[in-house]
Amino acid sequence: MKAQRGHAALLTSTALLLVGTLLLPGQAEAGPRRHREAALHGGTGQGDTGHGAMLPDPADLEPGDGARAAMSRLVAEPGSVLDAYAPTSGGGGGLWPDAGPGPMLAATGDALPTGSVSTGRAGAAGPVAPAAAPVASPAGPDPLAYGPASPDLPLLDATTLQHAIEAWVGPEPLRGLRSIPAAVADEKRFDARAAVRDFYAARGFAPLWIVDGGFDGAARSALARIDHAAEDGLDLRATPVTVPHGGDPAALATAELSLTEAVVDYARQASGGRVDPARIGPSVAVRPEVAGPAKVLAALRDAADAGEALRGFNPPHRGYLLLRAKLAEMRRGADMAERGPIPAGPALKPGMTDARVPLVRARFGLDIAAAGGDGLVYDTRVASAVADYQRAHGLPASGVLTARTVASLSGGQPKRLEDEIIANMERWRWLPRDLGARYVAVNIPDYSLDVFEGDRLVHHARVVVGKPDHETPVFSETMKFIIVNPYWNVPLSIVNKEMMPKLAANPNYFEDHGYEVVQRNGETYVRQPPGDSNALGRIKFMFPNKFSVYLHDTNARSYFGREDRALSHGCVRVDQPFKLAEAVLGRDRGWSEARVESMVGGAERTVNLPRPVQVHMNYFTAFVDETGQLRLRDDIYGYSAKVRAALGLVG
Structure with missing residues (x-):
């Protein structure tokens, strides 16, 4: 955005310079040269008032054909005009090259007498030309009106974001009401939001995600991970993200805060904050280290990949990752499992062939392709999965697909198994990393x-x-x-x-x-x-x-x-x-x-x-x-x- 404003300012300056320069060729040949020389040498050519000022003839202010053509070119091809004044290679660090005449003089084709003005080099100076009298603006439209217009994108300033955060945090609730669950929840919510406020305050309420009116790369990476939260058994429906599409600063502040709240909630759940183990029973004495807002936001701020940093709050253990992969495998096979109940039929033992076997495999997330052939064989792997299911559901753990087992499996079992996997993934979060x-x-x-x-x-x-x-x-x-x-x-x-x-x-x-x-x-x-x-x-x-x-x-x-x-x-x-x-x-x-x-x-x-x-x-x-x-x-x-x-x- 700064580059856009600088570009516009450069066009403006160039237009003014060209106006001041190109109006002169419309005069008689002797007039402009005489006026310039008088101004440069302090002489008293025609029109000299005796005080070093030069009053042009009104006729001289009429733009000539060259001026009109140059102005048209400036409007139609601003880049080509600016290129004529760009520094050459090897030039100094300023806008113009160190050597040679300034741009306005170069445009007129008139050379200065040696030693008459500063060359622009450090330490090199000559006599300074006296200031010319103000010249009236030419009649007609303002030449700047023809410049390319590029309105700035809306900016999220610190003041707007601070006000939005303060409103979001809200007043501090009454404390000490530990016997009222809603009051305890209010305390936790306030403390978490206050921690977010403190994080932003430490950075002068500069946005973390919004750049030039939209989400930056880190925000998009974090948002992509949030979109896949269900892969880790997480539920972020309570913290939807508002994606910015322009809008005023207040709308951008809302989008900024929505993503901040979502990433904090993701990391809280991923690190073990979704279920308090103490609620499960007095013999459950694990206390997971739940990631606080400041830790989460600092980690994402400093990460090369915000999405991977966010994912890293999940357990890294092999047992967890295997369950996660099994959950994905089961969901891929859910379309088959949801076609309807498993039909009744004879009891199946290992080695038998039956058209219902692919449905049974799908129930347990077993890969049909790995079985070879058409997957109709009730092999030992299927029988073992059936035995585990029977054992977990109060059925005789024989591994035989009995009528009772079929009836149990037909009662929405894929969803039940998904839930059991997710519940066990949650307990992995209780362990030290x-x-x-x-x-x-x-x-x-x-x-x-x-x-x-x-x-x-x-x-x-x-x-x-x-x-x-x-x-x-x-x-x-x-x-x-x-x-x-x-x-x-x-x-x-x-x-x-x-x-x-x-x-x-x-x-x-x-x-x-x-x-x-x-x-x-x-x-x-x-x-x-x-x-x-x-x-x-x-x-x-x-x-x-x-x-x-x-x-x-x-x-x-x-x-x-x-x-x-x-x-x-x-x-x-x-x-x-x-x-x-x-x-x-x-x-x-x-x-x-x-x-x-x-x-x-x-x-x-x-x-x-x-x-x-x-x-x-x-x-x-x-x-x-x-x-x-x-x-x-x-x-x-x-x-x-x-x-x-x-x-x-x-x-």
């Missing part, structure tokens, strides 16, 4: 434990988790040491609910079952000494937490053979515990499975980990396995149903 170089991940509904180095799986084991009325909590902590030959300090809740009634019936209950009663700081505790009958087994893995929950061996190893393993009081019992010890202590640090197991027997022994290991207690009822297949698990604590409800995915 950095899981650790080496970490332990327990998936409670899958009854499994995995040890990873980066994305590489180094150990897998079955686990037993808490009963539905004794949930294993969901949280992340740091494992710092292990204990071999551990004591079991019986939780007070177990003593009161389970042991005291037995003690009332048998005063020797503790002694008969090998428990010790100890006094510590005026408190009475019950503990079980190390040994084969110890409930913790021979080793436990410690990551101090407020739930007093940890990983440990068990003396009831038969439980690992069960399919449903929600059987403990909340702690996680681990199969193959000494292999886990090797994985977390590090074979490269000299800690083999055999070495750890050789420590069994005798007194309690503590081994500090050479390097701390992160432990993540997760709750995923849907995940993609190493073969790319979607796996479903029972919602044993009801957490997934609560997340779906909080996301508005129920109904």
Whole structure:
């Protein structure tokens, strides 16, 4: 825009110069030369008043044919006229070249006497010509009216944007009304908008997205990512973006704020702010680091690609990305799934062929092309997906496509599976973005434990988790040491609910079952000494937490053979515990499975980990396995149903 105004000003100046110059050739040949020489040398040629002023003859002001032609050319071809006065290559830094006469004199073809005027070079000066008397404007239209008109685009100035932001933020609400959900929501909304206001205030209320009356490249990149928010299971319908199409500054301010609000909302949802985990249950103790407005806007302001920076607020974890890809795959197959219910027919077992199989594949997002042929074979991959579905929906998990399974699948199941995937993607947002170089991940509904180095799986084991009325909590902590030959300090809740009634019936209950009663700081505790009958087994893995929950061996190893393993009081019992010890202590640090197991027997022994290991207690009822297949698990604590409800995915 500055360039446009500068171009117009240059045309204006050129027009005036040409008018002043080209009017002169319309006079008698002797007249103009005599007048110019008198002006340059201070002489008193014809018309000299004796005071150095020169009054032209009125007839001299009539424009000649040359002047009219030049003016017509200026209007029709302004660029070619300006080119005649452009600096030559190698010229100085000013508008005109350092050497040679000025443009007006060059246009007349008259050379100046040597040393009569300044050449324009730094430090070079000559006698200055006396000022000529003002010359009356020629009759007729203003020559500037013929210049090319280019009205400025509307600008979004700082004052207009500041007023719009202040109105958008509004007055501060009453605080302290924590028992009123609407009041709490008002507080959060005000605080978020106030943070946006502070961000803009720090930059002098300069627009972040609007340039020359429209969205700039960063804005368009961010808007493209917002348009694809559903790919990450996000819902931005509450923050629509107003795209500017010219308009006045107030309209541009509205567009600026609408995009700012949308990107802040996207990042808030993507980083875990859509569902408060505390609302799911008291045993869900994760607290995601939700991105605040200032962090979001600063990140996008400094990013080379604002859209990719915005996308980066989503989880980077492989498990999340696999679910995201599976969601897209299922949506691509939704057109087939929505053709109608799966027809009734005979029960299908692996190896059988049936025309309904492609419909079943579409329900689970299985690629028909990958099956080969026409996709009519009910193969083991389809049967496995059916078994997972049956298990998650209270049906016998046989993998056989029974009449009950067909009836269940025909009830809008693709949408239900999408919702379940989105609910699990949401729970990935609760995890730290950095899981650790080496970490332990327990998936409670899958009854499994995995040890990873980066994305590489180094150990897998079955686990037993808490009963539905004794949930294993969901949280992340740091494992710092292990204990071999551990004591079991019986939780007070177990003593009161389970042991005291037995003690009332048998005063020797503790002694008969090998428990010790100890006094510590005026408190009475019950503990079980190390040994084969110890409930913790021979080793436990410690990551101090407020739930007093940890990983440990068990003396009831038969439980690992069960399919449903929600059987403990909340702690996680681990199969193959000494292999886990090797994985977390590090074979490269000299800690083999055999070495750890050789420590069994005798007194309690503590081994500090050479390097701390992160432990993540997760709750995923849907995940993609190493073969790319979607796996479903029972919602044993009801957490997934609560997340779906909080996301508005129920109904």
